[in-house]
Amino acid sequence: MNYLIGAFKPSCNISITFSDAKTRKQVPLKKESGQAVLVPLFQSQENISGKISIEPIQGKKVEHNGVKVELLGQIEMYFDRGNFYDFTSLVRELDVPGELYEKKTYPFEFSTVEMPYETYNGVNVRLRYVLKVTVSRGYAGSIVEYQDFVVRNYSPPPSINNSIKMEVGIEDCLHIEFEYNKSKYHLKDVIIGKIYFLLVRIKIKNMDLEIRRRESTGSGPSTHVETETLAKFELMDGAPVRGESIPIRLFLSPYELTPTHRNINNKFSVKYYLNLVLVDEEDRRYFKQQEITIYRLQETS
Amino acid sequence: MILDGIGDEEKWLAEGIAGIQHHAFYMHRALDANNLRDALKYSALMLSELRTSRLSPHKYYDLYMRAFDELRKLEMFFKDESRHGVSIVDLYELVQHAGNILPRLYLLCTVGSVYIKSKEAPAKDVLKDLVEMCRAIQHPMRGLFLRSYLSQVSRDKLPDIGSEYEGDADTVMDAVDFVLQNFTEMNKLWVRMQYQGPGRVREKHEKERSELRDLVGKNLHVLSQIEGVELELYKDTVLPRVLEQVINCKDELAQYYLMDCIIQVFPDEYHLQTLETLLAAFPQLQPTVDIKTVLSQLMERLSNYAASSTDVLPEFLQVEAFSKLSSAIGRVIEAQIDMPIVGSISLYVSLLTFTLRVHPDRLDYVDQVLGACVKKLSGTTKLEDNRAIKQVVALLSAPLEKYDDIVTALTLSNYPRVMDHLDNGTNKVMAVVIIQSIMKNNSCISTADKVEVLFELIKGLIKDLDCTSADELDEEDFGEEQNSVARLIHMLYNDDPEEMLKILCTVKKHIMSGGPKRLPFTVPPLILSALKLVRRLQGQDGEVVGEEMPATPKKIFQILNQTIEALSSVPSPELALRLYLECAEAANDCDLEPVAYEFFTQAFVLYEEEVADSKAQVTAIHLIIGTLQRMNVFGIENRDTLTHKATGYSAKLLKKPDQCRAVYACSHLFWVDDQDGVKDGERVLLCLKRALRIANAAQQMASVTRGSSGPVTLFVEILNKYLYFFEKGNPQITSAAIQGLVELIKTEMQSDSTNVSPAPDAFFSSTLRYIQFQKQKGGVMGEKYSPIKV
DSSP: HHHHHHSOOOSSSEEETTTTTOOOOOOOOTTTTSOOOEEEEEEEEOOOEEEEEEEOTTOOOOEEEEEEEEEEEEEEEGTTTEEEEEEEEEEEEEOOEEEESSOOEEEEOOOOOOOOSSOOOOOOOOEEEEEEEEESSSOOOOOOEEEEEOOOOOOOOOOOOOOOOEEEEETTTTEEEESOOOOOEETTTTEEEEEEEEEOSSOOOEEEEEEEEEEEESSSGGGGEEEEEEEEEEESSSSOTTTEEEEEEEEEETTTOOEEEEEETEEEEEEEEEEEEEETTOOOEEEEEEEEEEEOOOOOO | OOOOHHHHHHHHHHHHHHHHOOOOHHHHHHHHHHHHHHHHHHHHHHHHHGGGSSHHHHHHHHHHHHHHHHHOOOHHHHHHHHHHHOOOHHHHHHGGGGGGGGHHHHHHHHHHHHHHHTTSHHHHHHHOOOOOHHHBOOOHHHHHHHHHHHHHHHSSSOOOSSSTTTOOOTTHHHHHHHHHHHHHHHHHHHHHGGGGGGGGHHHHHHOOOOOOOOHHHHHHHHHHTTTTTOHHHIIIHHHHHHHHHHHHHHOHHHHHHHHHHHHSOOOOOHHHHHHHHHHHHHHGGGTTTTTHHHHHHHHHHHHHHHHGGGGGGHHHHHHTHHHHHHHHHHHHHHHHSSSOOHHHHHHHHHHHHHHHHOOOOHHHHHHHHHHHHHHHTSSSSSSHHHHHHHHHHHHHHHHHHHHSOOHHHTOOTHHHHHHHOHHHHHHHHHHHHHHHHHHHHOOOOHHHHHHHHHHHHTTTSSSSOOTTTTGGSOOHHHHHHHHHHHHHTTTTTTHHHHHHHHHHHHHHHHHHHTTTTTTTHHHHHHHHHHHHHHHHHHHHHHHTSSOSSOOOOOHHHHHHHHHHHHHTTTTOHHHHHHHHHHHHHHHHHHHHHHHHHEEEEEEEEHHHHHHOOHHHHHHHHHHHHHHHHHOOOHHHHHHHHHHHHHHHHHHHHHHHHHHHHHHHHHHGGOOOOOOOOOOHHHHHHHHHHHHHHHHEEEEEEEEHHHHOOOOSSSHHHHHHHHHHHHTOOOTTOOHHHHHHHHHHHHHHHHHGGGGGOOOHHHHHHHHHHHHHHHHHHHHHHHHHOOOOOO
């Protein structure tokens, strides 16, 4: 058995280190196994540089047809598991074919890499960035090592950010007017608003504000939509009467939100909605959903 | 769903308490460990117990108090940043992450209070935020308790003047705005409770609601405690806004309670200065609100305020408190058509009390109030409602008590008009009250006009009012009432005879209508009072007799004659007879022979025609004799006629002893022990002899009918008469006659040894002892007596 294991064991260890690993911010990334590991954080246009060390196992030599490192941006659809669509692929050749007897270190650098999409982990789709080191070998199969990293892109505050104001109702039953102070919120933003009751003929028990995420994957007839409720925030307790106005103040920071993603590489979209839900005493629900845009604002640390 | 019974409610409360204790335990652990995250988590869970809808306000309060205690501990923790390491600003955000609104807001208020204390933000901003955010609780009971919590934690942190949280220029306004807003919202919630639940449990709901009223009212109390709420601010902002809310809520319970609250919590001085605004609110309240109680409270407070110091009185005048109150009451009564009559009257009572205390000098005000009351009553005939009657009595009694002097009340033109609306029984009670007040204060009614008014007031006592049947009257009560009228008549007095005469005429006019049952009570005081006047006239103006005076004794006697005549026809002959005699005597003193004679004639006529009872005859004849004896105005002829009559009647009495006594009494008619009195010794002796004869006859009759002779008392009595005239020097009475009489008595006594009664025996022996004494005394009298042997 030991022999067998030894036969499939890679005959060398490959390690990838970033040049600014000590100072670069690390963020948790959820792996497929469910565990979260800390990985470095980048944004678009950054230089990604570092060193790659290849150390053959004691007393062995490694013959290879060349060593290369790739930077890949991939989209993985869960219904099509295992198939990656690379939207970004950059390659650096590190070594010409030859033999390795001892540990060898190669520096690498991808400068001002264009990484337009953010890392995303959804219900049905995943977008990831990875460094892939390949030691190519002819017959024995290549030795490959991956290093994930996370990309987040920041947006400036939008120049136009109108409030959302709307009057909705059911004739002779319920008329309300609600207002959210913006249509675009950053991830740590706070939603301020109010609900004004113009007509109330039903006995309302309570009112909630929900944050819903709508993830749609695929395109055309095979589009797949998944909706999650990320937050359920009670706004009001009891039955209001005509003329009451109820304040809204919802802090977004406690929730695990991502920016809105629109048509990422024609593969998927992630949209956010505020859903105002009124529940009457017979547990009937009356709701109105409004899309909001979420963006990532540069954090001032 | 709230109706599942008391047992269930107990169970739910117990569950709620257990829940709170459970989460509080973990919260304490988190606090001990300085673990903010867990502290927030468990406190939110604990507060979630307050989300229940199943408890009645009373039980919910229990639950609330437990949570409240726990929140104090949490607040201590929040205060100490070193324990949790989060700045207060961040903490203020952090608690707002809670998903459920009710726990979130309780926590927010708790942190908010710490936030204000930290002074990292102006108090007004935090307060404004809190009071706004609390809007999210629209459930009436939960909202009330939450806002009550807010009020509780913020009351020592208002940006009041002089407070450490004082802000910029408008700082008080901020404090006031905050409290007012919280008050308004709480009141809305409170009012809204009314509309919950089906009709059959509404009553229960109303009861529960009223249990919560203090939560609302507390806000007004807080307002009144704000230092910076000075008169101007109160006038311009606080009161109008509170009133606006009170009026707009259109809820009976709330309006009543809150109006009362306003009156109770704010200083009297403010009320006085804002009277117009305050009063203007009343007619706008719901018609079912018990305005009278509230208004009465207000007037009560104001009058106490007025009584507290004389310095404040000018203020009352300045703001025309009376006319404002008066017109406000008018408007309220007008607006509330359905208000029972008792309500309006009690309002007038309060106003009257107020007037009497604040403006004791303004009788016109009092009259105005009474007038308004009359106007209100004029729609109805007699009052039926007992409570209303009570109120009217209170209304009428108030001026009497205040002024100690009925005279004042008599000038109130509306006073009798109010009384007209009372039923007969109450009218009498009121009349008695009036009389008692006069008696108590010893006030004298001194003009005929006033007397006229007074009698108009007490006419319930003076005559039978319609539909009073005699048999329903209690004799004793009636007697008492009439006695008080009699006493009253004595209180009518004026030094000026002319006026006094007018008074008497007025009284006479009234009492004459009193009917047979009253006259015996009322006529004597009138007569006596008139005689008093006669004597006064006789004393002072002997020299003007004969001139054409309006008030001469003669005239008075004419009036008296008519009056007594009425009495005799009642019939009450004995009384009339006595009064005739009184008059006769007075006429005698005035030297009016014909008048005196007339009175005597009347007396005799009465005696002849009306006095039938033998006992009454005895009394009457003795009265006649006694009076006649003192008369000196008569000429011989007249006197003879009268004495003759008297003697004749005496001898015609039924019983012999009575005859005997009357006859020997008649002897005095012929011997007046005055300087120029009649001294007819012979006729005296005649009388005495006649008496002796009658005594003898009586003695014989006794021995015939009973087998033994009667007591000798009559003889001893006659002996005493003999001795009297003997001493007075009647020449016809000799010592021999006396001696004979003594012997006679002795014989009689011996012959009747079997039946010796001690009384006449003792009487006789003391008479003998007297004779002995006179003998031994010596002197002229001793000499006179010496021939008599005993």
